[in-house]
Amino acid sequence: MRTDDLILKCQEAFREKELDLFLGFERSSSGFLKPAVFTSLESLEKISWDPSASLNLATFIPRFKGKKVGIIAPGCVSRSLVILINEGQVSRDRLTVVGVPCQGLIERKKLGDLKGVRFLDSQNGKFTLQRGGQIVELPLEDYLSESCLDCDHSGPVLYDYLIEGSSRKNPSGNLEKRVKALVELSPGKRLLYFKKEAEKCIRCYACRQACPMCYCESCFVESSEPRWLTAVPEVADNLIWLLTRVYHLAGRCVQCGSCARACPEGVDLMSLLAWANQSVSELFQYQPGLEIGEKPALGEYRLEDPDFFWGGGLTEGKKCCS
Amino acid sequence: MEKFEPKIIAFLCNWCSYAGADLAGVSRFQYPPHVRVIRVPCSGRVNPLFVLKALYEGADGVLVSGCHPGDCHYQSGNYYARRRLEVFKKLLDFVGLNPARFKMAWISASEGAQFAQLIREFTAEVKEAGPNQEFVREKADLVRFLNENR
Ligand code: SF4
Ligand code: SF4
Ligand code: SF4
Numbered sequence: 001m002r003t004d005d006l007i008l009k010c011q012e013a014f015r016e017k018e019l020d021l022f023l024g025f026e027r028s029s030s031g032f033l034k035p036a037v038f039t040s041l042e043s044l045e046k047i048s049w050d051p052s053a054s055l056n057l058a059t060f061i062p063r064f065k066g067k068k069v070g071i072i073a074p075g076c077v078s079r080s081l082v083i084l085i086n087e088g089q090v091s092r093d094r095l096t097v098v099g100v101p102c103q104g105l106i107e108r109k110k111l112g113d114l115k116g117v118r119f120l121d122s123q124n125g126k127f128t129l130q131r132g133g134q135i136v137e138l139p140l141e142d143y144l145s146e147s148c149l150d151c152d153h154s155g156p157v158l159y160d161y162l163i164e165g166s167s168r169k170n171p172s173g174n175l176e177k178r179v180k181a182l183v184e185l186s187p188g189k190r191l192l193y194f195k196k197e198a199e200k201c202i203r204c205y206a207c208r209q210a211c212p213m214c215y216c217e218s219c220f221v222e223s224s225e226p227r228w229l230t231a232v233p234e235v236a237d238n239l240i241w242l243l244t245r246v247y248h249l250a251g252r253c254v255q256c257g258s259c260a261r262a263c264p265e266g267v268d269l270m271s272l273l274a275w276a277n278q279s280v281s282e283l284f285q286y287q288p289g290l291e292i293g294e295k296p297a298l299g300e301y302r303l304e305d306p307d308f309f310w311g312g313g314l315t316e317g318k319k320c321c322s
Numbered sequence: 323m324e325k326f327e328p329k330i331i332a333f334l335c336n337w338c339s340y341a342g343a344d345l346a347g348v349s350r351f352q353y354p355p356h357v358r359v360i361r362v363p364c365s366g367r368v369n370p371l372f373v374l375k376a377l378y379e380g381a382d383g384v385l386v387s388g389c390h391p392g393d394c395h396y397q398s399g400n401y402y403a404r405r406r407l408e409v410f411k412k413l414l415d416f417v418g419l420n421p422a423r424f425k426m427a428w429i430s431a432s433e434g435a436q437f438a439q440l441i442r443e444f445t446a447e448v449k450e451a452g453p454n455q456e457f458v459r460e461k462a463d464l465v466r467f468l469n470e471n472r
Contacts, residue, residue: 182416191418191456220371228371229378236459240374243413247370250409272416279412284405298409301401307391308408310427310440 001101001165003048006072010098011044013070013161017096022070023057025049031119031130032108035060047072051106051127051140052119056080056258058212062089069095074102075167076147076256078156079289080212083252086294089215099159101167103140104148105257109266111143146270147257150175157290175255175274182271194272198238200265203231207269208245210262213252220244246272251280251297254289328382328448330357332441333372335365335400338389338430345434346441353438354445357385364388366399370410373424377457383448387427387440400428422451 014022024047025033033053037060038044049072057071058080069090073081078097084090106127108114118130128137141149154167182190205221208214220228221241228244229237246269253273260269280286283306286297334340340361346353362368365388373384386407394400407426415421425444429437 187415187418187420189418190416194417226375228375230459234459236378236457239417239457240371240378243374243417244371247410247413250413272413275416276409276413279409283408283412298402298406301398301405303391303401305401305404306408307404308411308426309404310387310425310443311390311433311436312428 001049001163005163006049006098006100007045007047009161009163010038010047010070010072011041013096013098014038014041014044017068017070017160019070019096020067021064022047023060024072025053025057030114030117049100050122051103051144052122053105054108054258054261055210056212056256058084059210059215059258061095061212062215065090067094070098071095072098072100073156073159074100075151075153075155075157076102076254077212078158079153079254080256082158082289082292083213083254083296084215085292087296092292097156097159097161099156099162101163101165102148102151102154103166104144104151104154104168105261106140106143107145107257107261109261145257145261146175147255147260150255153254153290158292175270179271179274179278182275194239194242195235197268198235198242201233201238201242201267202265203233203238203241204264206262206264207259207267210258211249212256212258213249213254214245242267242269242272246276249273250276251284251286252288253277326449326453328356328445328453329380330383330385330441330445330448331376331381332357332359332385332387333362333365333368334359334385334429335367335388335395336361336363337395338393339365339387339427339437341431342387342429342433342437345431346437347434349434351434351438353441356445356448357441364394364396364399365403365407366394366396366401368403368407370406373410373414374457377419377423377454378459380454380458382451382454383423383425383444385425385427385440385444387429390428390430393430419456420451422447423454423456 022038024036026036026046026048028034033048035055056077058077061084085092120128120130125140126137127140149172152171229240280297284297334343368386376384388400388403411424414424427440
């Protein structure tokens with residue numbers, strides 16, 4: 001994928017679809033891409049896309065209700081868009097998607113201290129940084145974020161324009177393995193593991209802010225009546241926060257890893273999210289964000305859903321009122 | 323050790339399970355007295371946060387019970403509850419909460435005897451699980467728990 005092609009394609013989309021604004025990335029002063037809103041054809045000359053990006057851009061979509069918005073989208077972002085359409089957060093005809101290939105995104109926490117580090121370029125499975133006056137070339141594979149290593153939908157599932165190029169293949173399966181290893185531990189050990197993860201959390205809510213599926217105008221953590229938990233980042237409170245957020249994302253999370261990359265403390269959000277999705281897919285045979293028109297898994301039901309309730313199973317002759 | 327008397331919170335739907343509990347009472351069925359009932363309009367009304375909040379405030383066990391599938395007063399509330407609570411329970415299990423602490427059940431208005439039976443079983447299970455140290459908010463307890471298990 002060449003940046004020139006990207007610029008031309010986005011400009012073409014902007015012009016043809018008479019867009020109000022376009023969501024993309026531009027180079028920041030440190031060289032890493034930062035999210036940007038482009039409002040004119042000229043400004044789009046700065047649009048860019050490479051593995052130094054981090055945020056899932058679909059996160060901004062619900063903020064621009066009623067506007068005609070363009071967006072660049074690799075696989076995971078396109079799946080978030082499908083969910084946002086299905087959940088009524090944006091209408092398909094106001095949305096213009098430029099599908100882009102994706103080689104995975106860098107987890108900046110793997111780069112260590114970022115002071116004085118500049119991102120220069122990425123090509124052919126490598127990327128270059130300037131660090132303390134030196135230019136270093138690093139293999140992309142070693143620095144990708146966990147969700148990208150595991151990605152099995154790197155190509156866009158929804159687009160109006162498409163930029164050709166190769167996307168990452170061969171998901172590592174690491175996350176699945178970690179979830180499996182956790183499941184094999186005793187409950188006590190798992191509790192300890194997640195309490196330690198919860199202990200790290202400082203409740204900055206960066207994960208929520210970075211997540212396209214966390215678009216609630218008022219989130220349960222800020223509710224004061226009832227007040228579900230205190231603002232104090234203690235373990236029990238943090239567990240409620242992490243668990244409830246993950247529950248809200250069960251069957252909705254596209255495993256883009258935007259939240260995990262945004263988390264300053266490196267809390268293991270992905271194994272919780274992967275488990276939640278896995279549960280939904282095993283129980284209800286449901287994959288998030290692949291089909292327009294689908295209802296959220298927890299927003300519908302089937303009569304023959306599995307039943308683990310005490311006294312359960314489809315009952316005959318147990319009618320209470322007859 | 324002092325005898326452990328668990329605190330159990332039961333969210334019962336107004337139309338079936340609450341009436342079932344009432345029937346257990348008027349029929350004089352015996353069951354352990356550890357349950358505090360909170361009446362909700364429907365099992366579908368139960369936000370999983372209710373369960374977490376109860377544990378966080380010190381409950382040792384939480385029960386959610388509603389009308390059997392097909393019997394919901396609002397036609398489908400219990401079907402939604404079934405999906406949501408099952409996923410939620412899987413999450414609780416995954417993070418290592420003792421599975422005995424959270425139970426889901428169907429109890430109809432005519433099932434007084436079953437209600438008593440359910441409470442007997444659940445109370446025994448929660449007693450077996452012991453006091454809730456997993457989710458409660460007292461910092462001192464948690465710090466001790468973490469230190470002991472490091
Ligand atoms: S929870 Fe995280 S991985 Fe899932 S959609 Fe939100 S940002 Fe992406
Ligand atoms: S954590 Fe839950 S309530 Fe808060 S923004 Fe996300 S989905 Fe909404
Ligand atoms: S981003 Fe990380 S530290 Fe911040 S609230 Fe989320 S999990 Fe906690």
